[in-house]
Amino acid sequence: MQHPRYWINTNENGLYCEALDAYIDPVNPVHRAIITHGHADHARAGHGEVYATPETMAIMRIRYGEEHAEKQIELAYNDKIALNKGELIFKPAGHILGSAQAVIDHNDHRLVISGDYKRSYDPSCASFEVTPCDVFVTEATFGLPVFKHPPINQEVNKLLASLALFPDRCHLVGVYALGKCQRVILALRELGYSKPIYMHGALLKLCELYSSYGIELGNIVPVNDVENLKSLAGEIVLAPPSALNDRWSRKLPNVMTAMASGWMQIRARSKQRRAELPIIISDHCDWPELLQTIEEVNPQEVWVTHGREAALVHQAKLMGYEAKALSLIGRSEGNDDD
């Protein structure tokens, strides 16, 4: 009973680890949950005990209230905790602030559940840490060879170029509140954009949280505080994707709609969002990064969760690994997470 296949299984609540007697990112309320990060399809309210990084716990309190779980146990990166018959350590996943890989040790075997993760540049969170293990559990959100994400600076430069070309248009950019929003702001700042960045109220709290962890976002102004909305011509306004084409956005002057998402690589998706300016920015690995990570972790076995499982399982086998798909329910694509 050494191998993780004997102490990990899936059921209607999600991925269950018998060694720790805990679920990882369960879709229903459970007695003990290990939460890899704060996106809504991973972090839910109503668990008995929650184990998460301090940042993830803070995100959950913002989204679900102080009482989101009966017991909240914060575990910083690299701290070790004994649970039931095994041990748990969090390692950075490079996905969003506080995002973690769950490293589980039991019976001299190590299983790593990487959660959502990426390898490309992101100053808004700690970088992914390669952790050798027997079994590596990976997502496959962009697990097809067609997915290659361009560098973020190249994409954000498109926004700045458009602003220079159309200085009278209010550039309204759809961003998810957790991760994408802060990354776009940091990229703009790194490219030298020092003007105020205007923001829909729904994005404010998480930006404040990032700032409280020392991530400098510069001058941010809530759109609600702007007296004359006409003055937003030629400015950048960030809003949740749902606000791009609704009544809220109609009060802005001469709008140019942009959308920042990994899915903007697919023309049909950008049309669906009615984004004039699609900006390809993903918080997940693209195909080359997935393969690079599997090679670097170099496990005996690769288990693939949500996304394009089949293609990645096939590729991992070609690379000489044992591989299988874990069928997990309840991981939506592109809700507040892409």
Ligand SMILES: [Zn+2]
């Ligand atoms: Zn996810």
Ligand SMILES: [Zn+2]
């Ligand atoms: Zn996520």
